[in-house]
Amino acid sequence: MEISKPRGTRDFLPEEVAGRRSVESKLRDVVKRWGYGEIITPTFEELELFTLKSGEGIIGELYNFKDKGDREMTLRPELTAPVMRAYVNEMQSFPKPVKLFYFENCFRYERPQKGRFREFWQFGTELIGSAKPEADAEVIALAMNLLNAVGVKGDLNIGNLSVLRHLLSQVTTDLESQGKVMRIIDKMTKDPEEEKNLTALLAEMKAAPQLIEKIKAVILLTGKDGLAAVKKAREIAGPLPELDAFEKTLTLLSAYGINDYTVNFGVARGLDYYTGIVFEIYADGLGAQKQVCGGGSYKLISLFGGGDVVSTGFGIGFDRIMEICDKQVPKIPSIVLVSKPETQAESIKLANDLRKFVSVQTDIMGRNFKAQMEFANTIKADYVLIVGEKELESGLFSLKNMETGEQVSLNRDDLLNKFKN
């Protein structure tokens, strides 16, 4: 009887893992040069951490369970709430801003379907402690830089929920009710038919028809000229200070070399906790699942028992970008050492030295000369090195380049020097 992997999961074999690690490494390089430090939180959390404020969208798909002590736990669905929890528990005294990044697996429990797995990976950052436009601009620029570093070209869409929240606060100050409206707005970006539901819900909440029209106008307000869009938002919603800050953010983006984007006041995100700027990046070549990055600014910390601290962050869907990004793996040369039973010990000693510089395999199958050569061929080794009795006597080793077929004789020092460089 063969045991299978669990439903909706996958194993990653060496070739694929090498590609993933190479992309991960490029992302790490970038984020460190922006001064962000890595955080690792537990794989599972208490269920309450996510039911408190993440919104219906995420709760329905949680991979939650009861542990042996009858506690309601869940495998984490995302990293923002855990990182904010860790901040409240352990980092409130750190100098601001606190700049964190993570690269971790997340989990969802839903009907398995093509390209959607129960375990998936997220790369993300959280910038904690600044409510300034400078913070918003840095976070958006960092997200774009990360994607560019791995060869992903994306369409940047930037919104700002403060306008919608300002208008909605005239309908209701109840955040839960505002959340309901926001979720319908989020659905509208995919399905314009949802507009009817929005009108009905707002009417039910006794919003004045004129206010409903304003809200709809904001949702549809979009344009490549960001400053012009902000100006129109002012005309609809009034001279909000948040719009001045938004204008500053857009101006700073230009200093980061980011001028090609769409301002879209209808971007609402699937999560309840965003308050100010929100952004999403879409990439081509991914079909309907084209969103590779999403983020914004939010105030989770006070909800988790900490102070009134503003954060801005984003998550990149690592599995999605792996489908379209540069996956070239930096490779060290590989050598197969071919020996006889009589020269086995000397072959191992040579391998010890060569392994300082290259990837080396010696025979561990008890194969004869011919079978060892065939193995080198099968695994597409870069070189074969013959370590026979003749070679050990003469001190000259025969190195064959398996790609070109070229063969050279080298003494031990020259051999090591060749690969040292």
Add this chain to the structure above:
Amino acid sequence: MEISKPRGTRDFLPEEVAGRRSVESKLRDVVKRWGYGEIITPTFEELELFTLKSGEGIIGELYNFKDKGDREMTLRPELTAPVMRAYVNEMQSFPKPVKLFYFENCFRYERPQKGRFREFWQFGTELIGSAKPEADAEVIALAMNLLNAVGVKGDLNIGNLSVLRHLLSQVTTDLESQGKVMRIIDKMTKDPEEEKNLTALLAEMKAAPQLIEKIKAVILLTGKDGLAAVKKAREIAGPLPELDAFEKTLTLLSAYGINDYTVNFGVARGLDYYTGIVFEIYADGLGAQKQVCGGGSYKLISLFGGGDVVSTGFGIGFDRIMEICDKQVPKIPSIVLVSKPETQAESIKLANDLRKFVSVQTDIMGRNFKAQMEFANTIKADYVLIVGEKELESGLFSLKNMETGEQVSLNRDDLLNKFKN
């Protein structure tokens, strides 16, 4: 109300994570140069995968649960069984030997206690497809090389279960009953009092008194002269072919430069599935939890529905070695750019260029000049670069080394060249 992390777990903050990633990276470098490729398996597996053959020791501590579909699942307690499952599912057609490594988190559900967490990390390898002494020697040598690469000195203990299994097969051929005996033998290494229980159990199984004496003699057979110990084992148990192979393994270890070890025929390991060679490495400075590595050869693949394939592997307790190993982190220089509102955009542009080479922070808090300087001090930045109006006019930027206090004036090109190298 403050939400806490789950019982028995921990958050790793940036400084600690940097140390862990640096050690991880050294281990990866070594294992790649031995020709091993990384595998990633799901974080959770069906419970059955581990209850089938891992032994009582691991089952009692499993972090298992029922998923929403009422399936018995568990967070993985170790990686050998998952890797073998993945081999059976997906790698049986790969050229032999298949050389795999992993670096993953594992889980246990036990009463939380000091230094024992419910989530912990393992670095390990599995060499699949060779039953030769060459494979055993390579795996042991690789384990020692990995520990040496991160500055961990360990006492290597090597055993071989084929001798005990040969003698036990004269008592019973039932593997489950053999497992019971093996677990008592494993306990004997920590508590000599367990010898009474061993005698009682063997007597209950109707083993001849002479055979019981032989078994005890093998368990106590230990010595720094490996070949002499093998000779004594032959005298007790007879001329087993497994002992010839073991002798060969020890001879090959010498070619790997490994001559300082103890052969100990009483090493039984806590898991049921080992059949041939077994080894454990103990390090100083860890108190009672001194075992940093354990491994051996086993036949799990046929149990999981694959062919009769022998594997040899080991796991290194990553959290344990982190307590005693070299944790020096390769660091890139960090610079804080100090600007005024009027020079903010130019400061960001300079940051864009500098971030190709170093870690750069610009002000995102709206701080004045003095507060920006204080921030650089607080986070112990290596350099501060002033980007004021005067500097932009003259094209000369003032760079201060925060450690030495030394200050130099550089133009844009010289500044970039300084950090390029």
